[in-house]
Amino acid sequence: xxxxxxxxxxxxxxxxxxxxxxxxxxxxxxxxxxxxxxxxxxxxxxxxxxxxxxxxxxxxxxxxxxxxxxxxxxxxxxxxxxxxxxxxxxxxxxxxxxxxxxxxxxxxxxxxxxxxxxxxxxxxxxxxxxxxxxxxxxxxxxxxxxxxxxxxxxxxxxxxxxxxxxxxxxxxxxxxxxxxxxxxxxxxxxxxxxxxxxxxxxxxxxxxxxxxxxxxxxxxxxxxxxxxxxxxxxxxxxxxxxxxxxxxxxxxxxxxxxxxxxxxxxxxxxxxxxxxxxxxxxxxxxxxxxxxxxxx
Ligand code: DGL
Numbered sequence: 033x034x035x036x037x038x039x040x041x042x043x044x045x046x047x048x049x050x051x052x053x054x055x056x057x058x059x060x061x062x063x064x065x066x067x068x069x070x071x072x073x074x075x076x077x078x079x080x081x082x083x084x085x086x087x088x089x090x091x092x093x094x095x096x097x098x099x100x101x102x103x104x105x106x107x108x109x110x111x112x113x114x115x116x117x118x119x120x121x122x123x124x125x126x127x128x129x130x131x132x133x134x135x136x137x138x139x140x141x142x143x144x145x146x147x148x149x150x151x152x153x154x155x156x157x158x159x160x161x162x163x164x165x166x167x168x169x170x171x172x173x174x175x176x177x178x179x180x181x182x183x184x185x186x187x188x189x190x191x192x193x194x195x196x197x198x199x200x201x202x203x204x205x206x207x208x209x210x211x212x213x214x215x216x217x218x219x220x221x222x223x224x225x226x227x228x229x230x231x232x233x234x235x236x237x238x239x240x241x242x243x244x245x246x247x248x249x250x251x252x253x254x255x256x257x258x259x260x261x262x263x264x265x266x267x268x269x270x271x272x273x274x275x276x277x278x279x280x281x282x283x284x285x286x287x288x289x290x291x292x293x294x295x296x297x298x299x300x301x302x303x304x305x306x307x308x309x310x311x312x313x314x315x316x317x318x319x320x321x322x323x324x325x326x327x328x
Contacts, residue, residue, distance in 0.1 A: 033058045033267045033297075034252075035089030035097035037082070040068035041187070041307075042222030043100030044314035046130065049245030050098070051294040053253055058267045058295040060094055063311075064327060065302035069183050070103040071152025071221070078154065082108035083116060084327040088299075090125055095265045097127045098252065102220050102244075103152050105129030106160035126262060130244050133251035134218055135164035138172070141240055142216040145172040148207045148239070150231075151220035153178040161220060175214060177207035179221070186223040189313070197230055204234040217241045226314070269295040298322040 034054075036047045040063050047061055062085055064070075070078050082104040089097045099105045109129040117123055138147050149161045156176040165174050181199040190196050208214060217239050219225055225243040235241055256263040300307040304322040311319040 033060045033092070033094045035059075035086075035092070035094030036061045036100050037085045037089060037097060037104065038063055038099075038101040038222060039070035039081075039103060040065045041310050041314050042183075043098075044311055045222050045225045045243070046098070046100035046245050046248050047296070048315050049249040050252055051296060053246075053249035054256070055294040056268055058269050058297075060089060060092055060297050060299065062089055062299040062325070063301070063307065065300050065307055067301060067327075069152070069187075070101065070107075071154045071183060072180070073103075073154065075107050075154075075158075078103055078107040079111055081327070083112055086112060086116075086127055088325065088327055090120070090122075093267075095122075095125045096262055097125075098248070099127060099129045100222055100248070102130055102155045102160075102222065105131045106151075106155045106158040124261075128252070128255065130222070130248050131160050131164050131220075133247050134220070134242070134244050135161065135168055136251070137242065137247045138165060138216050138218060139169045141242065142172065144213060144215050145169065146211055146214045146216070147172055147174045148211070148214040148217040149174060149176045149220045150179050150182070150203065150207065150217065150224060151176065152183065153180050155220055161218065173211070175207060175210045177203055177210075179203045179224075182227060183221065183223045186226045187310070189310075191226055191230065196227065197234075200227060200230045201234045204231065208236065212236075215239050219243050269293065296321070299325045301325060301327055 034057050036043055036059055051059060064081060064085060067081055086097050099109055112127050147165060156178040162174045165172050185196045217235055232241055298319060298321055300322060304324050308319050308322050
């Protein structure tokens with residue numbers, strides 16, 4: 033199984049694209065909804081909560097965990113990779129985040145190296161995007177814009193309202209007020225794709241707006257191609273098992289044109305029925321198989 037973790041619902045926008053791109057695997061999604069949002073929490077707190085979630089997913093049998101949350105990727109990934117993983121009983125398990133693959137992509141897209149990042153206050157304050165982009169593209173300029181109201185707007189299903197437009201326009205104007213020449217804008221929070229239409233309306237047409245789901249999915253497919261030792265450890269979806277046998281990370285099984293359908297199991301620290309309703313909006317399809325768990 034591939035573990036996918038987020039503070040709440042946002043990671044589902046990433047899971048949706050991963051499952052579409054790599055349907056032959058089984059997925060275990062964990063949303064720490066009871067303790068979300070993470071975006072305004074301290075560094076230590078986000079690190080501690082994220083480590084608990086990673087350990088939990090490892091214990092459930094996931095050899096690979098994706099932190100489908102920018103805040104967790106920004107504040108916890110590096111320490112978990114460098115300090116915690118090597119000391120665990122199985123140090124061959126892996127944790128990957130969403131910031132590095134996004135940083136790689138902006139270099140392919142931007143023509144003038146002027147990059148805007150929308151994120152939670154925590155992600156922007158961590159300067160993780162500035163650091164990752166500087167490593168890969170040292171001539172680029174990165175302008176961060178915290179958007180503290182966007183997650184609550186999405187969580188309260190207020191996306192298509194004048195109130196949402198007000199706060200979208202406000203943060204877009206603040207970002208472009210810093211640098212009108214920005215040609216690439218990253219939605220650096222997994223909730224923001226649900227505000228895409230409104231954001232696209234206010235961002236100048238000369239700038240591209242990038243969501244992370246497809247980028248992370250493509251990057252994961254590439255990772256599994258380069259790491260067959262990990263790919264072989266991943267559990268296949270039931271349909272794939274019953275079908276034609278092992279297939280490579282591609283959308284259809286090698287032996288037939290019928291796309292596999294991924295097995296997805298959902299865990300939440302909140303009440304399952306609450307999770308189910310909102311998760312169905314993020315996934316664009318009914319979400320079932322939800323179990324409540326406790327992290328500690
Ligand atoms: N999913 C988080 C992220 O991508 C945002 C939600 C939160 O603040 O917990 O940054």
